[in-house]
Amino acid sequence: xxxxxxxxxxxxxVRVAIVVSRFNDLVTERLLTGAVDTFRRHxxxxxxxxIVRVPGSFEIPLPAKRxxxxxxFAAVVCLGAVIQGETSHHEYINHPxxxxxxxxxxxxGIPVTFGVLTCHSMEQALDRAGGKAGNKGxxxxxxxxEMINLLSQMKSLEL
Numbered sequence: 001x002x003x004x005x006x007x008x009x010x011x012x013x014v015r016v017a018i019v020v021s022r023f024n025d026l027v028t029e030r031l032l033t034g035a036v037d038t039f040r041r042h043x044x045x046x047x048x049x050x051i052v053r054v055p056g057s058f059e060i061p062l063p064a065k066r067x068x069x070x071x072x073f074a075a076v077v078c079l080g081a082v083i084q085g086e087t088s089h090h091e092y093i094n095h096p097x098x099x100x101x102x103x104x105x106x107x108x109g110i111p112v113t114f115g116v117l118t119c120h121s122m123e124q125a126l127d128r129a130g131g132k133a134g135n136k137g138x139x140x141x142x143x144x145x146e147m148i149n150l151l152s153q154m155k156s157l158e159l
Contacts, residue, residue, distance in 0.1 A: 031115055
């Protein structure tokens with residue numbers, strides 16, 4: 001039987017940070033509520049969760065990178081909502097932001113998860129923030145918990 005590494009969904013006693021955009025707060029507050037509730041349900045106490053609010057989604061990567069590199073957090077969850085609108089403004093935000101969030105994870109070695117919605121309309125965003133399409137804040141927190149545990153297993157095997 002092969003040796004399979006897979007993270008569990010028990011948060012334990014780690015510290016996590018959540019970086020959340022204030023722009024489109026009708027959506028982002030729902031993502032944040034889902035993320036915090038998920039950490040609580042999986043065993044993380046409120047005093048182990050740090051929330052950092054930024055003006056918009058474009059501003060998420062810098063504090064996410066600093067938090068990840070601080071050595072104080074086992075994971076950073078990024079939450080925001082970029083809604084397309086009538087111009088191509090969203091294109092100038094989405095690609096660099098997603099790339100920078102991924103780079104923060106790779107350079108720090110800490111899971112930095114992506115819970116930023118990139119939607120065509122407010123209706124789509126609300127559907128993904130607790131509506132009929134689930135809540136991406138929950139999904140980003142679950143991914144963070146699983147990755148924390150997976151990396152812990154890999155470390156114990158000296159990988």
